[in-house]
Amino acid sequence: MMMSGEMWTQLGSAVASLMFAWAMLKQYFPDELRHIEKYGQKLVSFVFPYVQITFNEYSGDGFHRCKAYTAIETYLMANSSSRAKRLRADMERENQSVVLSMDDREEVTDEFQGIKVRWASNKSTPRIQSISIYPNEDEKRYYKLTFHRQHRDIIIKTYLNHVLDEGKALQVKKRQRKLYTNTGSEGWNRYTYRRTMWSHVDFQHPATFETLALEPKLKQEIINDLITFSKAKEYYAKVGKAWKRGYLLYGPPGTGKSTMIAAMANLLQYDVYDLELTAVKDNTELRKLLIDTSSKSIIMIEDIDCSLDLTGQRKKEKEKDEDKEKDPLLKNAKNEDDSKSSKVTLSGLLNFIDGLCFEAFKVLAKNYLDLESHHLFTTIRCLLEETNMTPADVAENLMPKSAEDGPESCLENLIKAFEKAKEEARLKAEEEERVKKEEERLKAEEEEKQKAEKEKEKCDEEVKEKKTSDEEGK
Template structure:
């Protein structure tokens, strides 16, 4: 019956079209309008136009469609594709050429995109005189029965994919804070940035593969946990404490985390921060999807309470000639003496009210002496995962050799393994790297030098100078107990 009805209607349209040329102009216009309405009624599809510009303003949805098409590699099915590359970038982007179409799938529904490019005179848009310009738009074609069930969810999906693609392919930034104060900042940005192009990744990191897999899994779970954090009422952030002797790769770990997540890095230097208030101002100016780093946290401030007054006393002594100072400078000295960063201010920064000023942020603290940190700073919710950056193990050594010498095995590997397992001579990945880089084009010579280095007698351990040093050595062995065992790597 449906087929018979359609045949009838199309026959009627054919008859009308035949007699169309015999009608007067007014009748032709009326028939044309009627045919257009009829065609719209019979067409089972609906078309959405997405222009590049709307009322002289850029249409963000047009850009999102371009990024979505590029992100999903749908251009592979097109016959003609436009390739572009931004200056100083290695990323090649692809987009549909004029008149090209492609098919997308969403929730089992079929959708079609078409890229339209029309040449028009510039005086008709944005006042460009008679210059010929191109008007671009995308047409989304879907079945009428699917309109209500996938719109606007599909548009939200396109926007989300575009945002993710743009984030993953943008140039990352490394930020640092300078020495400022609330008096002189004047509302200016307190961060300065440079492009972040650190080569460290989890593939090059000298660490136990099982621990690397666990860290990557935790990071991935964090990124995908927006709904979880909202449901449990927690700020969308995660804290990591990296601890271990110098040269074990703590900075490389931070760079690997940033490259894995494509996050900007904020290197927060606490010794350049004037007060708790300024610390909050710095936090507010950080962006979402970023890693906030405080390296050598035990050396930055006195974490057992109020900051030591030595620095302010010295400053007061240097500024003893009060008659030569302005009232503004005197107020600054007074604030310096009474309002330095405190442990409570830092804790509020990690998990207090001010820690929720933004989403998807990671806090990373590093230290060479975990035993010096206050217990309040180490508890879960502030530092959620404690990662020990230990001396070089044999699995970590194999990663270094693979990266530096490009070999997977060597006759001296068993000897190196026995020396590292015995622990007679503890070495850091940095020490191993310095040997491997000497003659990287001669693996046999490098391996001989490495074995000779590992076979050297370790230096005689010095006795503790006093009871305090002895207690420090004893407390070091108990440092791991400060965090739940399940959170320690």
């Protein structure tokens, strides 16, 4: 069987060379002889009647590992170790067992519903080679699936879904949760095999809510809230809110904030991302970091009050006045330190979080209005739970529009903005529902029309066949 596979591989290479030569020849081919091209294509299809599908390890900007590739990799790890000749070994940290997978440029066969297919593990290297002690970042790994063209529909519609579902199920079964840490803007892509903005280790914290020293009633409320949130993805999508939830934990060191987060992660079976804001260059890099996180994860931001400039523009104005009287050498040294420090702002962080929790609103109210409490806060808390508004929009409505505007009028303006956004969201949802129903109606009419046309064609064909049969009988 392997000899047959090698023979077809050599034949495929020969056909590929022939196609390349034909492509070069076509440029100088007279237009009068162009009709010969279709015969050449038929010849190639006859000699090599196979379809090939490539699954690259990285797609898009190269930061995100393709989910289809990882699912296929897991599927082949479970199904190819007994058939492949060249294997790559790795060690699982949890149970210290050896895990085997296909080595580069290896090929195995798989069978599905009596159909045989071939999987090949390959990698492409750059044409311009550089001498380095570090792995080449430009190497691109990929899997190639080859099958006969007569099985195209079954492979594409059924087999690939089978492979992806099996791979995902195996990933869930053997999944090891991770603790991620951002590696900093200067060192995140220097020595790793692929570019990544996060480094990780296995997450193995023993904390649970059973061992957490917390008032029982409050503990149960938190557990219920977490479980309800974890099952509410469809509800959040229905009301048009981001499927995210924010908790503000505060207190002196040693009061159990980190242990609380570990217990939450163990309850939900989520990964944990430890976001160090002082290592983030600016809001743009912060956006890239948050985009590169997994959907079911906890993002932990420690010492947020020490890492960000909470007073914003007021601090800049004060520094501008001080700089006028500062020694030039000291001023240059300070500018150099500022260029190395983080430029992440509170408003930038809250904007990227995509959704404002009440505690974050209180921070904005303190910064903009110098308010720590107000009787309108209760109304705003309810509106925050019902309406999706970015922190930038909240901050805009909190800012006084005239000298006569006081804190209460600013809060009233914010409530009006929330109510307006809530009404717009309701109208938008109704319009989307109306459009969806209209599309479904048109689709049903089109399907009915196509069905009627097919039935008419079938009847016409039967009449034609009967007429032909009658004529032959005469």
